[in-house]
Amino acid sequence: MSKQLTWDNKGFYVDGEPTYIMSGEFHYFRVPRQDWAARMRLLREAGGNMLATYVPWLIHEPQEGQFVFGDCPSRDLQAFLETAAQEGLMVLVRPGPYQYSELAYAGLPGWLVQRYPQVLAMDETGERICRSGPSEAACVSYLHPLFLQKARRYYAAFCDVIRPYLASNGGPVVMTQVDNECSGVHLWNGSFDCNPDTIGLGREDGRWATWLHRKYGTVTAMNEAYRASYTAFSEVPPVGRTTPGLNRVIGRDYGDFYASMIAEYLHTLTGWLREERIDTPVCHNSPNPGTNSLFLETTQAMGDQFLLGSDHYYALSPTWPQNNPTPQYAAAVLYSMDLLHAMKMPPMIMELPAGNLSDSPPMLPNDLLAAYMTNAAMGMKGSNYYIFTGGPNIPGTGTTDDIYDYHAPIGAFGEIRESYQSVKAFGAFMQQHGWLQTAMRSTQVQLGFDWKDTRLWDYQPVPERPDAITGAEAWRRTSFDLLMAMMSGSMPPAVVPISGELDVAKPLVMVCPDRMRHENQQRLAAFVNNGGKLLLMPKPPVQDEYGRADTILADALGISKTAPLSMRGTHARLPGLGHVYGIKDVCTAEIPQAAQPLCFDAQTDTVIGAQWAVGQGQVIWLGFTFEYRHFAHAALMEYLCG
Structure with missing residues (x-):
């Protein structure tokens, strides 16, 4: 199997043919190996042509310097990719460093944050952003040099494993995702990252001072904008939501600077892939419609081999404002699609709900199909069901349950749920209406x-x-x-x-x-x-x-x-x-x-x-x-x- 995935702002193409990308999240480290092929066939029967999987750093470097791939079924990425190729499915690999996915330390190895606390993200007061708990404690500073050093080594090991399975080598891997939902791990915990080592606090050659210099040119111009009297760019402090007497112009600048750090981080990860001869297109997923615009600088920096998608959930717990796809959800979907399109992207929904981590509210089949049709009506050109199927967590790696089932269309033990019919119905609809693959939404x-x-x-x-x-x-x-x-x-x-x-x-x-x-x-x-x-x-x-x-x-x-x-x-x-x-x-x-x-x-x-x-x-x-x-x-x- 060897396929080439390309795109323009109208849609996706596989070997030059307009194609709706219908992917399903399918974790080799959770789904029992003996069930891989059968569940992949169910994805194909529902109209799927791709599967996506995280490749958690947590499980592949359990001890620092000890990289393990293929020693057991739940770490046998190679066999998984071979099975996908045999079943005729393209593959999107998602190596992180972050995965989230309700994994301990959000998918990072525990030794990283326990042994090297200096890599953790900090707020403007110098306090760690992270709270207690195995997921929140892994709130790292993306561009901290020590974090990058450790992550670079993991990327090298990962690349050695997937290189033979690239589409350019006749394999199924057609795209690689760098990190996951960037900004989420910081903003969900209440602050931008202000780690002093990362931003070069107090140094004229630091990232923050350099960014200010690039924007304003002179300290005088900066002071005019800030109505301040600094004598050097390096004197300007980072600011956060709780900064007393917050200068909101500085706050806006620091937010733009933070967006530029996301762009630098994702560009750095992509550079590592290229250094390791990974030639697939690269993608990333915005956490939700409201964060799409944080990646404007990223899309401008990354070029035409980069795809930005977004995640479009409508309910993940009883605390969400709605239990089903409402008109408010439809409005958010529409502007999300338009923001992606304005960034020259074919709208790809990297995480389209197929289940729910929580037991309540229930993910009803008709609601799911309504969400899929809503996204299609607003211009969706590709999607990845999160999750299509699940299974047991490797002991010690989960944070929510021993079984990562997610109320998915295909249950953790292979049971076929009613929601599978929704997935299947949507797949049939998209196949019957091929004109939608490159059609643009009519507007007045x-x-x-x-x-x-x-x-x-x-x-x-x-x-x-x-x-x-x-x-x-x-x-x-x-x-x-x-x-x-x-x-x-x-x-x-x-x-x-x-x-x-x-x-x-x-x-x-x-x-x-x-x-x-x-x-x-x-x-x-x-x-x-x-x-x-x-x-x-x-x-x-x-x-x-x-x-x-x-x-x-x-x-x-x-x-x-x-x-x-x-x-x-x-x-x-x-x-x-x-x-x-x-x-x-x-x-x-x-x-x-x-x-x-x-x-x-x-x-x-x-x-x-x-x-x-x-x-x-x-x-x-x-x-x-x-x-x-x-x-x-x-x-x-x-x-x-x-």
Whole structure:
């Protein structure tokens, strides 16, 4: 078996043929060896063409310097790959260093964190991020030199094992995943990594100071942005959520720096693979839709042989906000797909739920199929069921149970569950509708966003005015309220970065924060001047990202002197449409005399919406936002965008 996996932003190709990638997570170190072939056939019968497996450092280097592969069935990766080839399945190998997967130390060897505590991640106070427990205690600093030294040695041993099984050597291994859900192990424990050895704290040649130097050029420019009086880049401390008197501009910078460290880390792991003559494409999985944008720098650094996917669970425990795939889940799926597509990726869902670690809520077959169809409708081009089948944990390696069953379609002891029929039905659907493999979702409206507003919400600047809208609030209005309204109507939306290519043939809706980068304000102005239709809510920005006065967009559109309209229980009146309730962030503005009023406050008859021509295009100013609750909100957006 020898297949070549390639892709473009429309979809995947196997040996040049458009192919939906349907993979199942299948752990050789858990599934009994005598069951490998039979369960692989069940995956094939359900439409599968690939399987994915972690290769845990934890089990293959149980003692430092002792690498063990093939000494027992649960460590026989070679035999597993041979079986996959015999069964006609491609393989995605996931060597970490991290796996998570409810393994002790998140898949890292215990000796690493016990013997070398200096590699552990730290918060801005110098305290370890990790808590007690076999998983949390393995919260390491990705770029700590000692951690990289130990991980490099493991990668060499792993590469020696899989090299003969690469697709280029006639084997089944077509892709390699570097690490797993980067950022999760830090952010889920409450902080960015601020390990002083990793960031070079206090050193002008350290990573953090070098990053600041690269961004600002001079300390004077940096001080202007920070409104500070540092004398060197190395004086700037790392910051976290609990930093007293947090300078949020520094916080945003440190978050961007952290994203750059993720990019450097994944680039380093990929470099190791290439040094060891592993020539497969490389991939990584964002922990969830909300973290996709943390990997923007990674996708820019890694090139066209790198694939970023995302994980799309809807419930993993009773504490999750929903028990089944809800409209809110569908909205998150849609913007996740669009963010991946904006990064030039064919949307691949690296962990699509096929079961649940918890007994509650139950993963019902109809719910699972609804989740799969929802993802397909929003543009999914490949998926990996997590997990397709499980089995016993190697003694001492599990953290949740002796049996890693996950309520999977194929149980730990080979039992076929009802959910297998959902997997099979979805596989049949994708095979019957091959046109979906490269089809692009049809859209009529663009919902604009700034990449910086989609992440690092804890570090967004505190508004200087009570009526100001933060970037986080603007993204919330866009990714939920506007998206839900558009999804409830007849004009399908696309969520697009305003720093990317904007289509002047489609209306662009933009909820503007008070602060917006100068270049993005310019892009919005150019969009209108070049013939686009811009629906701006609720008012244009008045500052750049550093809080300096910047009204280039407002000036270009002819909007000035915005002010909050003090009202209680208000609603809007639109002639020809009726009343719209549930509005907020209401404001007035001075607009061009030639503007045509569209919308009025129903109590005072004040104009709170109008349209007029600018250049070759049109501007619609809507002086409010809304929390989506009523179909009237969908009707409003169709009325204005149509």
